[in-house]
Amino acid sequence: MPEKLVRKVTAVIQAENLSKLYPPRTRAVEGVSFKVDEGEVFGFLGPNGAGKTTTIKMLTTLASITSGEAKVAGYDVKRESSSVRKSIGVVPQELTADDELKGIENLILSARLHHVPRSESTKKAQDLLKLFDLEEAAQRRVRTYSGGMRRRLQMAMGLVHSPKVMFLDEPTLGLDIQTRTKVWDYIRRLNKERGLTVFMTTHYLEEADGLCDRIAIIDHGVIKVSDTPSHLKEKIGGDVLTIGLSDGEDLTQFFNSVPDVSDVSREGQVYKMKIPRTERALPTIIEGVTKRGLKITEISFTKPTLDEVFLEVTGRTMREEEGVQESWIQNVNLERAT
Amino acid sequence: MFGDLAALTGRALRKWIRNPAAVLPGLFTAVFYLALFGNSFNPTSLIPSNIGGFQLTTAELEQIRVSILSQTFGGAATYISYLTAGIISLILVFNMAFGGIDLVLDRQLGFLNTLLTAPISRASIYFSGVAQNMVKAMTLALLTFLIAVVLPNGLILGRGFGVLDFLGAMGAFALLAFALSCVFTALALSVKSIDSLVAIVNFATFPLVFTSTALFPEGGFPSWLLSISNVNPITKATDAARLLMVNGILSSAQLTTFAWDGVYLLVFAVAMALLGYLAANRALSPK
Ligand SMILES: Nc1ncnc2c1ncn2[C@@H]1O[C@H](COP(=O)(O)OP(=O)(O)OP(=O)(O)O)[C@@H](O)[C@H]1O
Ligand SMILES: [Mg+2]
Numbered sequence: 001m002p003e004k005l006v007r008k009v010t011a012v013i014q015a016e017n018l019s020k021l022y023p024p025r026t027r028a029v030e031g032v033s034f035k036v037d038e039g040e041v042f043g044f045l046g047p048n049g050a051g052k053t054t055t056i057k058m059l060t061t062l063a064s065i066t067s068g069e070a071k072v073a074g075y076d077v078k079r080e081s082s083s084v085r086k087s088i089g090v091v092p093q094e095l096t097a098d099d100e101l102k103g104i105e106n107l108i109l110s111a112r113l114h115h116v117p118r119s120e121s122t123k124k125a126q127d128l129l130k131l132f133d134l135e136e137a138a139q140r141r142v143r144t145y146s147g148g149m150r151r152r153l154q155m156a157m158g159l160v161h162s163p164k165v166m167f168l169d170e171p172t173l174g175l176d177i178q179t180r181t182k183v184w185d186y187i188r189r190l191n192k193e194r195g196l197t198v199f200m201t202t203h204y205l206e207e208a209d210g211l212c213d214r215i216a217i218i219d220h221g222v223i224k225v226s227d228t229p230s231h232l233k234e235k236i237g238g239d240v241l242t243i244g245l246s247d248g249e250d251l252t253q254f255f256n257s258v259p260d261v262s263d264v265s266r267e268g269q270v271y272k273m274k275i276p277r278t279e280r281a282l283p284t285i286i287e288g289v290t291k292r293g294l295k296i297t298e299i300s301f302t303k304p305t306l307d308e309v310f311l312e313v314t315g316r317t318m319r320e321e322e323g324v325q326e327s328w329i330q331n332v333n334l335e336r337a338t
Numbered sequence: 339m340f341g342d343l344a345a346l347t348g349r350a351l352r353k354w355i356r357n358p359a360a361v362l363p364g365l366f367t368a369v370f371y372l373a374l375f376g377n378s379f380n381p382t383s384l385i386p387s388n389i390g391g392f393q394l395t396t397a398e399l400e401q402i403r404v405s406i407l408s409q410t411f412g413g414a415a416t417y418i419s420y421l422t423a424g425i426i427s428l429i430l431v432f433n434m435a436f437g438g439i440d441l442v443l444d445r446q447l448g449f450l451n452t453l454l455t456a457p458i459s460r461a462s463i464y465f466s467g468v469a470q471n472m473v474k475a476m477t478l479a480l481l482t483f484l485i486a487v488v489l490p491n492g493l494i495l496g497r498g499f500g501v502l503d504f505l506g507a508m509g510a511f512a513l514l515a516f517a518l519s520c521v522f523t524a525l526a527l528s529v530k531s532i533d534s535l536v537a538i539v540n541f542a543t544f545p546l547v548f549t550s551t552a553l554f555p556e557g558g559f560p561s562w563l564l565s566i567s568n569v570n571p572i573t574k575a576t577d578a579a580r581l582l583m584v585n586g587i588l589s590s591a592q593l594t595t596f597a598w599d600g601v602y603l604l605v606f607a608v609a610m611a612l613l614g615y616l617a618a619n620r621a622l623s624p625k
Contacts, residue, residue, distance in 0.1 A: 060455045061454070061455060061624060062451055062454055062455060062624060063624050063625060064623075064624040064625060081624075082457060085455055085456060085457040086457040088455065090452065090455045092448055092451060092452065094447070094448040095448075096447060096448040096449045096451070096452045098349065098353065098449065100352075100353040100356055100357065101349065101352065101353070105352075109345060109349055110452075110456075112341065112342075112345040113342060113345055113346075113453065113456040113457075113458055114456055114457060115341070115457065157452075
């Protein structure tokens, strides 16, 4: 991402050893440290009860910090909480739009509470309704909205004052695949077009993978690993490349000589090997095979999924963690991911 | 601060107006109390015309009635004229007490959290709770007064009752409403569930009302009850408003009583606003 290297990189969120103890002894978050740079989409991935919401609550001044330090938009969360509140937009896990008010009224209320000048608030509200495809429903009471419409309205409410940084707690919880994909598009657009820094939580692997520049896997209040999704997957050992060749010499040795390739195995004329990034090694491999006068009869590779990363760092699959109702979504995810 | 207060209060009132189911029961209660207490339970209609074989004439009966009204019921023209002020106080107390339910719901549904992450002061959150309940309850108080006036055999106002008297009576009720709203808003912001709010409110409201002169004249109070009643703000507001409603033009002694009741209510209201604010601030700070 070259444009991100050019831009002066400053940390918008900085957490150091952040801990939360709910008396008497629930350690919801235990010493998490991380940094989110300007313009980044940073994701907290973890199962139910991992401490995702609690972390957001501490960073958004809703919950007190038991120990540790945190800065948001350059302000100390504990000591400068009102400055923090001026800089952030929050989209909570629960839906808080007022049922008895119209969509647009909810937006205007949110704008007023964030001190958006009256002259601008109507325009901003209209823009956001358009962005989130809610124009037609704007004059209807939220009571009549579907779950997906409510989520989108909720996101619009968190954005109406053009915050620097946005906290999204499970932005696609309970949405069908289609609506989720749409919500991802919104988040991407906001990030790209407005340079919005996003801190989000999710327990959908595909969401973290597809949306976040960097993720932290959190479990039982502890960050297990934190990196870009592709690095995390690379650490697992990368892609598995399967390549079938026409009859000819044994190429095991050649494959082993290609940089980064490991674990080459052969079954007849079908070879399997591990490569951190298949896209990078593939030209060398194809060139080598062709030079030796062999034809490729089949080629495929599988990317490791975050599920494997999750399994490696927590010892469980994400699916074991999910409730029964959620598991079908994971199945669909895995099918789509492979 | 005032912009935030207006925005939040406006939201609550807009919801209230849009939902007639929220207003109508209050009105129904008012009519019910007035009709029931004012007529059916009218003590002056309970005097038997035959006492131990001695038959009272209609004129004598009427004389007894008038004496009871003038001596026990502060000179009211009818029992309902005496009672109206008390019923308004009663309505204020109950509406304030249960008005907090909306605030608990705001907490439970997460709306309060969105306020707490917005750059608005905690004071505006608290005082919008106070204001919204006050507007709701005072609207009912006003309607109750109007209903009492137009009801057949209803409230007969004292001679010379004018705009100033009306404002004076409503002012006394407003001070009571404000003070109660401060207390119950702070309570509603401090509890986590509707159940605990209702439990506390049920426990508190009956003693509050029945240790005041809202429904019964203090003539029959034992001394312990009298000493509680004398410091009960419900007594002060009811007595002050009743004085105006029953008498219309006040004597200077009555005016003094009214003024002292007003001062008492004002001091009480300011004290409750401060205490309530402190409690609310505590309840709203991050846990
Ligand atoms: N107010 C509270 N009082 C006591 N314990 C709490 C409170 N809020 C959360 N917890 C506990 O803290 C832990 C972390 O909860 P949290 O809500 O942060 O999880 P989460 O990662 O957001 O989960 P989910 O995916 O279900 O939203 C859980 O064990 C939860 O029971
Ligand atoms: Mg959560």
